[in-house]
Amino acid sequence: MRASLIQIAVDEGESVNSRRERVSSLVREVAARERSGLVVLPELWTTGAFAYDSFASEAEPLEGPTYEAMREAARDAGVWLHAGSVPERDPEGPLYNTSLVFSPDGELAAAYRKIHRFGFDKGEAVLMGAGSRLVTVRTPSTTLGLATCYDLRFPELFRGLVDAGAEMFVVPAGWPARRREHWLLLARARAVEDQVYVLACGTGGTHAGVPQAGHSVVVDPWGEVLAEAGDGEEVLTVDVEPAKVLATREQFPALKDRLLGMDPPRG
Numbered sequence: 126m127r128a129s130l131i132q133i134a135v136d137e138g139e140s141v142n143s144r145r146e147r148v149s150s151l152v153r154e155v156a157a158r159e160r161s162g163l164v165v166l167p168e169l170w171t172t173g174a175f176a177y178d179s180f181a182s183e184a185e186p187l188e189g190p191t192y193e194a195m196r197e198a199a200r201d202a203g204v205w206l207h208a209g210s211v212p213e214r215d216p217e218g219p220l221y222n223t224s225l226v227f228s229p230d231g232e233l234a235a236a237y238r239k240i241h242r243f244g245f246d247k248g249e250a251v252l253m254g255a256g257s258r259l260v261t262v263r264t265p266s267t268t269l270g271l272a273t274c275y276d277l278r279f280p281e282l283f284r285g286l287v288d289a290g291a292e293m294f295v296v297p298a299g300w301p302a303r304r305r306e307h308w309l310l311l312a313r314a315r316a317v318e319d320q321v322y323v324l325a326c327g328t329g330g331t332h333a334g335v336p337q338a339g340h341s342v343v344v345d346p347w348g349e350v351l352a353e354a355g356d357g358e359e360v361l362t363v364d365v366e367p368a369k370v371l372a373t374r375e376q377f378p379a380l381k382d383r384l385l386g387m388d389p390p391r392g
């Protein structure tokens with residue numbers, strides 16, 4: 126299975142509408158050129174993950190303009206498309222940071238509302254609601270497990286996805302350059318501890334004064350980095366072998382040694 130991650134440069138000089146059109150074209154071009162079966166985009170690439178001031182004004186209903194543009198792009202290209210995330214406006218609730226996955230016929234295969242919101246007592250953490258549901262997507266070749274950016278710091282979420290059958294974690298992000306080493310380390314850690322592929326797609330450029338880490342990365346179930354992007358806009362294409370997940374788990378069956386019922390400390 127061939128996967129292409131499109132690391133988008135999210136800069137303020139480009140309007141949301143222009144970026145949406147540009148990214149729709151890119152999805153079609155990349156899928157055709159690279160012959161990808163799966164294309165992945167980053168977190169909140171319409172606004173930028175740190176552009177807190179524009180979350181409310183650019184929020185969309187689930188089936189809003191980004192949904193429409195991405196479903197058409199997936200269908201035209203005939204690919205599985207993880208369209209990254211959008212600021213979603215729930216008519217009966219708060220905003221959510223919602224990832225969208227489309228099948229090659231342009232149907233919505235899954236929507237995942239980010240569970241761990243970033244910002245402590247400001248930013249996304251106060252402007253958006255928290256999702257509560259783990260989401261996996263079955264494709265004909267593998268099962269994807271969905272997570273978004275800051276979720277990467279919470280290993281229990283990923284164990285939950287493994288227990289639900291995930292073999293490939295897809296993690297769109299808008300991670301800042303200042304913590305790039307955490308990003309790379311955590312992507313590899315999740316791959317090694319859960320013996321899965323990790324496809325982690327970030328943003329480049331600078332928005333809201335926050336230079337982005339870039340360095341999208343694909344890690345195999347042994348923790349080897351198969352490809353890593355630089356800082357700017359870039360496409361990473363990698364052939365992944367879903368059978369390698371089972372092979373790794375058979376060769377080194379650490380997941381079987383999990384202790385599920387440990388005693389609490391005394392005292």
Ligand SMILES: NC(=O)CCC(=O)C(=O)O
Pocket residue numbers: 168174242243273274275276278298299300301304307
């Ligand atoms: N958009 C995010 O979730 C940012 C996460 C981050 O900066 C970090 O975990 O560090």
